[in-house]
Amino acid sequence: QQQVKQSPQSLIVQKGGISIINCAYENTAFDYFPWYQQFPGKGPALLIAIRPDVSEKKEGRFTISFNKSAKQFSLHIMDSQPGDSATYFCAASRSPHNYGQNFVFGPGTRLSVLP
Amino acid sequence: EPEVTQTPSHQVTQMGQEVILRCVPISNHLYFYWYRQILGQKVEFLVSFYNNEISEKSEIFDDQFSVERPDGSNFTLKIRSTKLEDSAMYFCASKKEYEQYFGPGTRLTVT
Numbered sequence: 001q002q003q004v005k006q007s008p009q010s011l012i013v014q015k016g017g018i019s020i021i022n023c024a025y026e027n028t029a030f031d032y033f034p035w036y037q038q039f040p041g042k043g044p045a046l047l048i049a050i051r052p053d054v055s056e057k058k059e060g061r062f063t064i065s066f067n068k069s070a071k072q073f074s075l076h077i078m079d080s081q082p083g084d085s086a087t088y089f090c091a092a093s094r095s096p097h098n099y100g101q102n103f104v105f106g107p108g109t110r111l112s113v114l115p
Numbered sequence: 116e117p118e119v120t121q122t123p124s125h126q127v128t129q130m131g132q133e134v135i136l137r138c139v140p141i142s143n144h145l146y147f148y149w150y151r152q153i154l155g156q157k158v159e160f161l162v163s164f165y166n167n168e169i170s171e172k173s174e175i176f177d178d179q180f181s182v183e184r185p186d187g188s189n190f191t192l193k194i195r196s197t198k199l200e201d202s203a204m205y206f207c208a209s210k211k212e213y214e215q216y217f218g219p220g221t222r223l224t225v226t
Contacts, residue, residue, distance in 0.1 A: 034214070036158075043119075043206050043217035044158060089158060102148065102160040102171050103215065 002027060004092050006106030013113050019077040021109045023090035026071065030092040032101070035064065035075050038087045038108075047088075048075070080113045087111070117141045119218035121207050127224045131196050136221045138190045138207030146210040147190045149182065151175070151203040152220075158206065164190065197225045 005024045013019045023033075031052050036044035050057045050064040050073065057064045063076040077084055087110050091103040120139045128134050140147050149161040162172040164182055179195045190209075194201055204220040 032213070036217075041220075043219045046214050046216065049214065091158075101146070101210070101215075102163050102173070103150075103158075104160070105158040107157045 002104050004090060004104050004106040006090050006109060008109060009107070010110040011112070013080045013111065015080065015082060015113055015115050017080050017113075019080045019084070019111055019113070020074060021088055021090070021111070022072065022074045023092075023106050024070075024072045025092045025104075027092070027104075028071070029094050030104075031095055032093045033064070033066065033073050034091050034103070035062075036089045036091060036105075038089065044089060077111075080111075082113045082115050085111055085113050119207055119209055119216050121205075121218040121221050123221060124219070125222045125224070127226065128197055130199060130225055134194050134197055134223065136192045136194075136205050136207075136223070138192070138209075138218055139188050140190055140207065140209030141211070141216060142188070144209035144211045144216075146170075146215075147182075147184070148208040148210070148215060149192045150206045150208065150217075152206065153203045161192070161205075194223075197223075199225050201225050 034049035035047045037047045038044045048059050048062045052068045061078045066073045087108045089108045090106040093101045093103045122137045147164040150158050152158045160173050162176045163170045181193045183191050202225045206220045207218045208215040
C-alpha cells in the first residue's frame with residue numbers, strides 16, 4: 001500500500017527528444033505527488049509537483065500528467081538537454097497540510113541525454 | 116535563495132560508535148525531516164519533526180536513532196551505536212507549507 005512504482009529504471013534519450021518517466025501508487029490516501037531531480041553527490045531537488053485536483057501541470061519544459069482513476073502519474077521532459085542527465089524520483093504523500101507528510105519515493109530513473 | 120545545510124559532508128566512524136549528523140533547516144520552516152539513501156537505492160523516510168516532537172517515524176527509525184532540535188536553528192540526528200548497514204547518505208529536509216527542500220546530505224561510512 002505504501003509502495004510507489006517507477007519505470008523505466010534507466011532511460012537514454014537524444015538531445016531534443018522527449019523523456020517520459022512513469023509512476024504508479026496504490027494508497028488512495030496519497031494526494032500530493034512531487035518529482036525530484038538528483039545529481040550525483042547532491043540532495044534531491046524539487047522539480048515540479050501536482051495535487052490530484054488537476055490532470056496536468058506544466059512548468060517550462062517539465063510536465064506532470066496525472067490519472068487519478070488509474071493511480072498513475074508521469075513526468076515528461078520536452079526538448080531534453082544533456083544538463084537534464086540525472087536521477088529522477090517520483091514521490092507521493094498524504095496532504096501537504098498533514099504535518100507529518102512523509103514522502104514515499106519511487107526507486108528512481110537514471111536519465112542520460114546524449115548530445 | 117535560502118537552503119538547507121548539513122554537516123559534516125562525510126563522516127567515517129567505527130561500528131558501535133555514536134554519530135551526530137547536523138542540519139540547519141531553512142529559517143522560517145516549521146517541519147523537519149530525515150531521510151536516508153543507501154548507495155544506488157531509493158530515498159527512504161526516517162522521521163518527521165514538528166513543534167518540538169516527532170510526528171511520524173518509519174520502521175527504520177528504531178531505538179538507536181534519536182532527533183533533537185537543541186536550539187532555534189539546528190536539527191540533529193543521533194545514531195547511538197552504528198552498524199555497518201547504517202552506511203548511507205542521510206538527507207535532512209524542511210518544509211513551510213507544501214514543498215520539502217532537501218539538504219546536500221551527509222555521507223556516513225561505518226567501518
